[in-house]
Amino acid sequence: MPGDSININNKAVAQNTFDAIVIGSGISGGWSAKELCEAGLKTLMLERGRDVVHLKDYPTATKNPWDFQHRGKLPLSVLKENPIVDRCYAFNDTSAHFFVKDKEHPYIQEKPFDWIRGYQVGGKSLLWARQTQRWSKYDFEGPGRDGYAVEWPFTYQELAPWYSHVELFAGISGNKDGVETLPDGEFLDPWQMNCVEKEMQQKIMRGFNNRYVVQGRCAHLTTPKPIHIQQGRNPCQARSLCERGCPFGGYFSSNSSTIPWAMKTGHLTLRPDSVVHSIIFDDKKDKVTGVRVVDANTKQMTEYYAKIIFVNAACLNSNLILLNSTSNRFPNGLGNDNGLLGKYVCFHNYRGTVTASYDGPADKYYYGRRPTQPMMPNFRNVYKQETDFLRGYMVHFSATRGGHAEMASGQPEIGSEFKEAMTEPGDWGIFAMMQGETIPKETNQVRLSKDEKDAWGMPQLITSVGYDDNDEKLLKDFLSETSTTLDKAGCKDINQHDSKQAPGLDIHEMGGCRMGKDPKTSLLNKWNQFHHCKNVFVTDGASMTSTSTQNPSLTFMALSARAANFAVGELKKGNI
Amino acid sequence: MNRREALSSVALLLGGTIIGAEAFLSGCKTGESKLGTSLNLTPNDISFLDEVGETILPTTASSPGAKATKIGDFMKTIVNDCYEDKDQQIFLAGMQKLDDASKAKNGKSFMESNDQQRHDLLVDLDKEQKDYTSKKQPADPNHYFRMMKELTLWGYFTSEIGATKALRYIAVPGHYDGCVPYKKGDKAWAT
Numbered sequence: 001m002p003g004d005s006i007n008i009n010n011k012a013v014a015q016n017t018f019d020a021i022v023i024g025s026g027i028s029g030g031w032s033a034k035e036l037c038e039a040g041l042k043t044l045m046l047e048r049g050r051d052v053v054h055l056k057d058y059p060t061a062t063k064n065p066w067d068f069q070h071r072g073k074l075p076l077s078v079l080k081e082n083p084i085v086d087r088c089y090a091f092n093d094t095s096a097h098f099f100v101k102d103k104e105h106p107y108i109q110e111k112p113f114d115w116i117r118g119y120q121v122g123g124k125s126l127l128w129a130r131q132t133q134r135w136s137k138y139d140f141e142g143p144g145r146d147g148y149a150v151e152w153p154f155t156y157q158e159l160a161p162w163y164s165h166v167e168l169f170a171g172i173s174g175n176k177d178g179v180e181t182l183p184d185g186e187f188l189d190p191w192q193m194n195c196v197e198k199e200m201q202q203k204i205m206r207g208f209n210n211r212y213v214v215q216g217r218c219a220h221l222t223t224p225k226p227i228h229i230q231q232g233r234n235p236c237q238a239r240s241l242c243e244r245g246c247p248f249g250g251y252f253s254s255n256s257s258t259i260p261w262a263m264k265t266g267h268l269t270l271r272p273d274s275v276v277h278s279i280i281f282d283d284k285k286d287k288v289t290g291v292r293v294v295d296a297n298t299k300q301m302t303e304y305y306a307k308i309i310f311v312n313a314a315c316l317n318s319n320l321i322l323l324n325s326t327s328n329r330f331p332n333g334l335g336n337d338n339g340l341l342g343k344y345v346c347f348h349n350y351r352g353t354v355t356a357s358y359d360g361p362a363d364k365y366y367y368g369r370r371p372t373q374p375m376m377p378n379f380r381n382v383y384k385q386e387t388d389f390l391r392g393y394m395v396h397f398s399a400t401r402g403g404h405a406e407m408a409s410g411q412p413e414i415g416s417e418f419k420e421a422m423t424e425p426g427d428w429g430i431f432a433m434m435q436g437e438t439i440p441k442e443t444n445q446v447r448l449s450k451d452e453k454d455a456w457g458m459p460q461l462i463t464s465v466g467y468d469d470n471d472e473k474l475l476k477d478f479l480s481e482t483s484t485t486l487d488k489a490g491c492k493d494i495n496q497h498d499s500k501q502a503p504g505l506d507i508h509e510m511g512g513c514r515m516g517k518d519p520k521t522s523l524l525n526k527w528n529q530f531h532h533c534k535n536v537f538v539t540d541g542a543s544m545t546s547t548s549t550q551n552p553s554l555t556f557m558a559l560s561a562r563a564a565n566f567a568v569g570e571l572k573k574g575n576i
Numbered sequence: 577m578n579r580r581e582a583l584s585s586v587a588l589l590l591g592g593t594i595i596g597a598e599a600f601l602s603g604c605k606t607g608e609s610k611l612g613t614s615l616n617l618t619p620n621d622i623s624f625l626d627e628v629g630e631t632i633l634p635t636t637a638s639s640p641g642a643k644a645t646k647i648g649d650f651m652k653t654i655v656n657d658c659y660e661d662k663d664q665q666i667f668l669a670g671m672q673k674l675d676d677a678s679k680a681k682n683g684k685s686f687m688e689s690n691d692q693q694r695h696d697l698l699v700d701l702d703k704e705q706k707d708y709t710s711k712k713q714p715a716d717p718n719h720y721f722r723m724m725k726e727l728t729l730w731g732y733f734t735s736e737i738g739a740t741k742a743l744r745y746i747a748v749p750g751h752y753d754g755c756v757p758y759k760k761g762d763k764a765w766a767t
Contacts, residue, residue, distance in 0.1 A: 065734040075657040192754030368752035425764040
């Protein structure tokens with residue numbers, strides 16, 4: 001009878017209806033879901049990849065180097081099939097199962113762009129480098145002051161409480177340094193600098209009045225607090241095998257922290273293998289009502305419904321989904337009245353590195369494997385424009401002893417004496433790398449292919465993102481200034497390198513759906529909410545207005561938590 | 577038709593492998609089978625590589641040498657799975673080259689040589705590969721002995737013996753200390 005089918009249909013709709021849907025389970029999606037669930041919202045988290053359960057699904061986590069047939073190296077056949085992801089420093093025999101393989105998820109590069117992805121529950125939060133600085137007020141004020149992008153729609157002061165909120169829960173180690181270009185946060189005990197790094201710190205800070213050396217801040221539990229114990233996490237064991245997943249929960253990931261926490265509320269439904277096709281805009285209701293999901297295995301399409309949607313698919317995939325979400329109201333992609341969706345994509349310039357030697361103490365060594373290193377916050381163009389390029393760069397550096405002792409020249413490097421020398425630590429060496437700000441430009445963009453689709457019927461993404469003259473100048477400045485800094489710090493044999501690596505390999509892609517004050521020049525308002533589609537929020541890298549010189553993940557977390565709490569308030573007020 | 581092709585024709589006719597194929601390939605001179613004739617390295621090849629590795633990193637008072645870590649098997653695995661075709665061929669041909677160099681220098685095969693003779697030969701070959709590599713252009717072929725030496729160092733120091741006996745390996749350090757005393761002779765960390 002007709003009535004029955006309507007009932008069945010209603011039942012199916014009811015089963016697929018939630019208060020909130022979060023697209024993506026990575027670092028930002030985990031935070032969105034945690035906050036929404038804690039506020040009592042029945043939340044569906046959609047993840048395109050397979051499930052990865054903390055502790056259970058880390059197959060390589062406790063293996064020794066000799067347990068791997070190729071000792072960490074991947075067979076040539078795998079590398080040849082995966083030239084893109086192979087360029088990622090963390091892709092190897094111990095971690096390859098957490099990376100997207102090139103052939104499985106093709107995209108079209110108009111300019112070289114190494115798109116590194118992790119399609120599984122937890123996303124790249126399993127794989128990230130875990131450095132977690134707050135951005136400073138100079139980072140947020142930069143675009144407005146120097147006129148190179150739209151102004152950020154909020155201030156550092158407005159975001160600061162949310163930085164505290166996520167730091168306390170995630171567990172961030174760091175030292176309170178009192179440096180205004182790198183604001184202090186809610187820190188667990190810092191990791192130590194080694195003796196050479198301490199010497200260098202003193203020499204650099206004595207030698208320059210605006211160059212600071214501080215220990216890196218990172219999402220590792222040095223001295224866990226009760227809130228971390230409640231998450232079932234333990235102190236970081238200084239193994240430095242993080243990209244395999246941590247059996248101690250020593251570093252923050254969605255898998256070890258936000259997802260199980262959200263699960264405990266009883267409000268979270270996690271659906272892996274769910275490729276979000278598009279967001280449903282109902283022209284009659286004049287708002288978004290849900291999402292269309294392609295089952296990764298059966299390829300069947302299902303609709304899920306909710307009052308609010310959080311888009312956390314990771315920067316470029318969030319852009320892809322939004323561009324693919326067309327309707328009569330939004331024929332060019334969701335919320336895209338100004339045609340800027342997919343544009344102003346930016347990233348971090350990682351091309352430059354500097355190596356050097358240091359005449360450090362032969363009678364000092366270190367113990368354990370540290371998950372961070374000292375950093376020098378940006379000192380270029382901080383208070384005013386003072387160079388022929390815009391913005392600046394953060395420098396990460398570390399001192400380590402070489403893998404083997406030096407042998408006297410001419411001594412044979414075969415046999416017993418050679419072997420003994422190879423088993424002792426060598427001289428001290430320095431490695432420094434840049435993290436340069438890039439300038440968002442309309443021409444650096446992504447868009448959808450009209451012809452090419454992936455195996456799930458999604459249009460392939462076209463990336464058109466490249467370096468510009470500002471990036472080249474900034475790179476040169478990093479190389480020369482870092483050489484000067486290291487020289488002042490007492491280093492010798494200073495060598496500069498330009499990897500010429502393509503954008504994307506930094507894995508810090510940002511923008512495409514940027515925040516701003518003016519709906520004419522931005523997609524999202526100060527709450528990561530679409531100007532023109534109020535019940536959809538984008539809180540991952542896609543929402544970023546500029547890149548700063550800092551690692552971005554902590555800011556994604558803070559923005560997600562802030563936006564989720566705002567959304568809950570708006571729901572309660574009946575505004576969305 | 578060369579010997580290898582002839583052999584495979586015979587094998588096809590007979591529908592399988594041929595007894596004594598190695599001797600046939602090497603010209604039927606017993607006890608002098610050619611080294612590294614195929615990627616499917618023979619037990620002889622593996623023993624040979626074990627001894628090359630052992631000569632580079634020998635057993636010492638403090639730790640076993642490369643042979644104890646089955647370095648020949650490791651080289652076989654990596655050359656088969658991780659090397660480009662052209663490097664595989666250089667490596668295979670290099671085994672015989674090394675043996676020929678042994679005959680030229682010491683008047684006998686590498687396996688028949690004593691430890692000192694083996695050592696002196698590899699010191700020469702190491703010098704040869706270093707001179708070659710320092711002048712090598714990126715497109716030039718790699719030197720076979722550099723491969724053998726690299727594989728020996730890599731395989732040995734990532735083996736259980738190399739990491740735990742020749743070096744210090746701590747799977748779970750538990751914490752980080754930025755400044756600990758070091759005295760000459762203390763082993764480096766394996767990871």
